[in-house]
Amino acid sequence: MSSLIDLPGLFTSLLGTAVLTVAAATWRRLYSRRGPNAPEAAAPPEAPRMLRRYTLLRTTGPGGLPNRYATTRPPGTVITHQVDGHPQRFELTDAPLGDGTFAAEPLDSL
Template structure:
């Protein structure tokens, strides 16, 4: 009688332990997968914009004698046209920062 009672207790404990482990795994796995996807840049939901956030940047126009700064939200690589002393000059915006917090805009012409 004692071995049968011990077997029933152990089998009940084993079933309870396995059930608890399955429930814990069922809640942990989706959370970890979501965290891994978010870390890779695959943002879940619609909280993040589809494009990168645009920030206002001030650019220093290189090799100019007139006003030497230009404010814009356009990304680096964009070509802008700026009028200096009646002349039209084109500049390419770069992502090279200066020590004063502005970015370089290199002349094309």
């Protein structure tokens, strides 16, 4: 009796396709789990910097108002600012103040 479909050949083709699909999926999964030190891994894009205004704590400017400082540097950065003619270091924080600025804490005592 003649058959229109060759069943052993069909099963062999389906099995081969399944093996190739599983192998490709496994390779993609392992490749995506490579560590950040992999030479092909691209560096993550840097976040855009935003201008922030800081109030320099324990300082006063003209009129008795606290000194302000504007920068795009991230929180945790240490800056040097002239206070009464002397350099003083401040650490920028991400602690918001009531006036819409962020706190810059003094590191040096005068």
